[in-house]
Amino acid sequence: MFEKILIANRGEIACRVITTARKMGIKTVAVYSDADKDALHAQIADEAVHIGAAPSAESYLVMERIIQACRDTGAQAVHPGYGFLSENAAFCEALEKEGIAFIGPATYAINSMGDKITSKRLAEKAGVNVIPGYTDVVRDADHAVEISAGIGYPVMLKASAGGGGKGMRIAWDEADCRDGFERATNEARSSFGDERVFIEKFIEEPRHIEIQVMADTHGNIIYLGERECSIQRRHQKVIEEAPSPFLDEATRKAMGEQAVQLATAVQYRSAGTVEFIVDANRNFYFLEMNTRLQVEHPVTELITGQDLVEMMIRVAYGEKLPLKQEDVTLTGWAIETRVYAEDPFRNFLPSIGRLVYYEPPAGKNVRVDTGVYEGGEVSMFYDPMIAKLITYGETREAAIDRMCQALDEYYIQGVQHNISFLNALMVHPRFREGRLSTNFIAEEYPDGFNAAHVPQEDPAKSIVVAACVHRGFTDRAAQLSGQMPGHERVVDDDWVVVVGGGEHHINIVPTADGYRAQLEGTTYDVVTDWVMGQPLFKAVLNGESICFQVARQRIWYHLMHRGAKTDAVVMTPLAAALHAKMPEKVPPDLSKFLLSPMPGLLVKMSVKEGDEVKVGQEVAVIEAMKMENVLRAEQDAVVARVASVVGDSLMVDQVLVEFE
Numbered sequence: 001m002f003e004k005i006l007i008a009n010r011g012e013i014a015c016r017v018i019t020t021a022r023k024m025g026i027k028t029v030a031v032y033s034d035a036d037k038d039a040l041h042a043q044i045a046d047e048a049v050h051i052g053a054a055p056s057a058e059s060y061l062v063m064e065r066i067i068q069a070c071r072d073t074g075a076q077a078v079h080p081g082y083g084f085l086s087e088n089a090a091f092c093e094a095l096e097k098e099g100i101a102f103i104g105p106a107t108y109a110i111n112s113m114g115d116k117i118t119s120k121r122l123a124e125k126a127g128v129n130v131i132p133g134y135t136d137v138v139r140d141a142d143h144a145v146e147i148s149a150g151i152g153y154p155v156m157l158k159a160s161a162g163g164g165g166k167g168m169r170i171a172w173d174e175a176d177c178r179d180g181f182e183r184a185t186n187e188a189r190s191s192f193g194d195e196r197v198f199i200e201k202f203i204e205e206p207r208h209i210e211i212q213v214m215a216d217t218h219g220n221i222i223y224l225g226e227r228e229c230s231i232q233r234r235h236q237k238v239i240e241e242a243p244s245p246f247l248d249e250a251t252r253k254a255m256g257e258q259a260v261q262l263a264t265a266v267q268y269r270s271a272g273t274v275e276f277i278v279d280a281n282r283n284f285y286f287l288e289m290n291t292r293l294q295v296e297h298p299v300t301e302l303i304t305g306q307d308l309v310e311m312m313i314r315v316a317y318g319e320k321l322p323l324k325q326e327d328v329t330l331t332g333w334a335i336e337t338r339v340y341a342e343d344p345f346r347n348f349l350p351s352i353g354r355l356v357y358y359e360p361p362a363g364k365n366v367r368v369d370t371g372v373y374e375g376g377e378v379s380m381f382y383d384p385m386i387a388k389l390i391t392y393g394e395t396r397e398a399a400i401d402r403m404c405q406a407l408d409e410y411y412i413q414g415v416q417h418n419i420s421f422l423n424a425l426m427v428h429p430r431f432r433e434g435r436l437s438t439n440f441i442a443e444e445y446p447d448g449f450n451a452a453h454v455p456q457e458d459p460a461k462s463i464v465v466a467a468c469v470h471r472g473f474t475d476r477a478a479q480l481s482g483q484m485p486g487h488e489r490v491v492d493d494d495w496v497v498v499v500g501g502g503e504h505h506i507n508i509v510p511t512a513d514g515y516r517a518q519l520e521g522t523t524y525d526v527v528t529d530w531v532m533g534q535p536l537f538k539a540v541l542n543g544e545s546i547c548f549q550v551a552r553q554r555i556w557y558h559l560m561h562r563g564a565k566t567d568a569v570v571m572t573p574l575a576a577a578l579h580a581k582m583p584e585k586v587p588p589d590l591s592k593f594l595l596s597p598m599p600g601l602l603v604k605m606s607v608k609e610g611d612e613v614k615v616g617q618e619v620a621v622i623e624a625m626k627m628e629n630v631l632r633a634e635q636d637a638v639v640a641r642v643a644s645v646v647g648d649s650l651m652v653d654q655v656l657v658e659f660e
Contacts, residue, residue, distance in 0.1 A: 002077045005313070016309065029070075032050060067094055109272075238422070242300050298334070368390070475510065499568045602644055
């Protein structure tokens, strides 16, 4: 077996590979950029090598520096993870010339499947169902419109070298097609250095279901079931599960066999994923083949009991697969949610900064794959993923319930995150029923995601928890030594909890094992060992286990449970009466300004001083984490001042344009 391997990646996938290598007794080498000098993957590897500046084009995408790191450390093989150079045939060839094993497929498979136009032709030749479309390169926007009219709207414009949702746009008409071609081309050029775009028919009410394949160098190829990845936002997967709640055994077998046919046709080895679009009648069509490990591979590992990274390493060393197709069994259910540094309440804008507090969930049937730690930083240079949270259950319902509990226990402070959104999806009736499609998020949240989409299942729980937490703080304060004799602090049992402008009178007293509260005629017994300052308030409330995230900011308590956020103030009855008489603070009027909604790079300014703009007109384009975001005018106006120029690195709420 290899004695030392290098991981040509960063973040959670680098840590994931290191974990398996360590289990196998293999030493590991990490590579890191300037931005990742203190990153977790660089800390836990046996060795770490600096490979360049923060931008990936100057570090993780520079093949020669990674190969030099192999030479310097004596690494015998390279695991590329996903993204970066994982599907770069030139990198694979360069490693081969150096006598270094590539833990992945051979160059023929990478070249064949890495180009979506070529892969579609090969799939069709191999007897795999394909989507109707134009499989040659689209020359320009006019050509795109001509092709789309021939196929029939809606169509999908896709970067030939694309992946991860970048360089993809849906066009419903000619205007969409022209704009989508420009955006897809720009993103393809920025992300992959290849601006080629092709077009295919967009399948309505589609489900995204993929087959995991594994092949060795001895002619053995198997499939390890499917993963449902239909819950997506902007073509980026948000939730994945295995198996799919939609497939029957016959369809699963047919899809698996076609995936193996394609893998055989391109002489595949290692782990790979064949992705399909499935319509409402279980007709399935080839989408693409990813010649690498997928982000969502843990759900397959949990239901098959196989370590896919270990299998990749053993195959790269020349070993045979440890099992045959008839040995593959699917047991139970697994779900993965992607925890991102983004703000779902501000149109999912990316968030960067330091993780001031970071406490992931743990326990039975919970797995967290992450590359961050408390005190670490989420950088603007890379993908905003904080972690992958995976839960397992004997049934789909059990896996979902365990995910809800784990999300409640996932505590992150310092950057915005999408945990509220993930929990809202978990409790959504349509998701629980398994009625999924890639349009799910767009259909259920057509105007964006907001607090109204995550109503409290029982608002009384938040009121009681806020009162318990406040009682804990006040009881603690009353025990401080050195209080003036005769003026010692006395804690009352009657309080007013102010939530959303409403006042709720509550009586709360400590008990031997927690608190007892009286709220609006109902008694709540709270059994808890919570200690002041702990971010998670875990308790049994009237026989039900609960977990609330608690943060205190001046007089406010910020609570989160099942994705719903509650801001509460706990006051004495006298203070509440005075508070009710205070005038309401009016926020400043910012309607005359276009503000940057996210940190990023200003790549285009479409207006100048004196221009008249109309509602919906493009004003500026910001690139953040390799995605282009178009800012449009929200009302008719005249540009009074352009405050930023192309090339500026923007902060959140930085003024871009001022209107008259």
